[in-house]
Amino acid sequence: MIPVEQPALVETFDEDPAPAVSASPARQLWRTVRHSPSASIGAGLLLVLILVAILAPVIAPFGPNTQAGAPFTPPSARHLLGLDDGGYDVLSLLMYGLRVSLLVGFAATLISSLVGTVVGIVAGYFGGFVDGLFMRVTDYFLVIPLLPFMIVVADVWGANLLHIIVVIGALSWTMTAVVIRAQARTIRERTFVRRAQAMGAGHTRIIARHLLPQVMPLVVANTVLNISYAIFTETALAFLGLGDPTQISLGTMIEHAFLRADISEGAWWAVIPPGALVAIIVIACSLLGRAIEDSLNPRLRTAHLSARVFRVRPTRPRNPGRTG
């Protein structure tokens, strides 16, 4: 390939395009996160949020059950975000709510990612009858509506965090399964897998040593995006009164803001923060997840019509003496 050098306005392609030895998917993943600005922002935000959530009991100025004053007190130096309808400090509630929301998000995503990846890999790799069977099951799980299922669970078995986590996880694994299955089907046709099969490798070995590492970046991207979906769903469930009444999550904070006349009282300090925090979490997860997904799609790097000129660096010659 003739290296194309054009007068570039700004060098936009700063990632190493063609290293002499191709890196493992894990290393490519790390490189993506490091170099892409949106991924770094997303990852950084997530880390900060997780830290705040873990340290909430230590750094929150007030406890979640301490009434610190009159309801609907506006923000002041002592209460940076004022007090809500019950007289609780909004900033502290925000931190404790973040804890619960992130817990639900991560736990539900763990379930859905695990189940979805297993189903996707098995369906995509084995194909044929197994594939058809799993896809039928996925279709039927897709039509189970979330809300009535949660209502019945709440009525019959009670609405606590564990049940919410299980319900969200059990009804969202289908999205992961479909994506992973498509990827597994593509990888199964690749030369190195065929070669391994020809050499007599068993199914377990091929899946564990060849399929799984290739599928992992997509699993990571999907997991991150599912976290935001799980947190969204928890918010929706809480808003409709199906959340855990004994825990404060960001969803229940929004529900209280709606039901307890915060809007008519003009208490914007109790309405705005929980939703804004959910938005920040979702933005962070989206930035990170999409950046990873985009890095797996080489077509997205070359846009022939872009306004800026991409400078394509020449491939590094193996032997400096020869011309590349």
Next chain:
Amino acid sequence: MRRADYVVKRVGAAILTTYVAVTVNFIIFRALPGTAVTNMSHVPDSGLGLQRALAREFGLNHSLLTQYGLYLWQLLHLNLGVSFDNQQPVVSNLATDLLNSIPMVTLATVFSVLLGIATGVIAAWRRDTALEHVSVVPALGFYATPVQWLGMIIIILFSSYLPTTGRTDPYLINPTFIQHWADVMEHMLLPSLTLGLVLYGQYTLIVRSAMLETMGEDYVLTAKAIGYSNGRIVRRFAFRNAMLPVVSVIALSLGFIVGGAILVETVFNWPGIGYAVYQAVLERDYPMLQGAFLLLTVSVIVCNLLADLVYFKLDPRISAR
């Protein structure tokens, strides 16, 4: 015949999935343990005659299998029981609510599709320039906000300019036809705006991804080498091919919009399907819940089928499996 084959297969699969959804609905609402859920003849404030009629129609004193059979039979006759809330047939309640929901949701969808496609194309075309960030950042922001929270923010911002509750003004007495519909349109603006903003965010991101993928294809490079201008390439080649996945995604999301409207309608008290679901959840109005969720599930299945068929018609590369 390729077309007939594919259509028949898809419709058949959709019918099968509908049957499974109907059965799942029955299991969730009638067959699980817990007596409150299962007895749909216990309509509050109703006469014995009604209760006896319901018990007979739905076989509530018989075995579960008989109940299932009678449930399917009544379903074919569009009989879903009687709502606990207003003692009216569930089907007529749902019909009224659906007629209220559709204009609002349609307005939101049209707004979000047009705006989403426009910003997505701009964001992809002007990649890595300031214009892209200006397009993508608000879209990402609106996509990330919980829609009920966005609704509350919009209420706070616009409550002095536009009505924020309900579908009609209760103090508007004997309105003329024009007055009535102008009033309804006024009330429809804010809920549609809220739903539309969240949808527009999602569509922008999807359109941008689809356009970027298309712009990296070889035929675009060929077109540029031939000498077409960028604008012509985008209009004649890239846009059309990028719209393929976009159309199917939009059709898919239409099915879920009816469910997403639950949150918007609750915040704005818009008397549609979503609000009916919310009320039914609060009051544990099980026949209404069962009917509404059957409706939502079937609409998702129908929209999936439509998306499949539309994609099949638009993309000549797909052949029947």
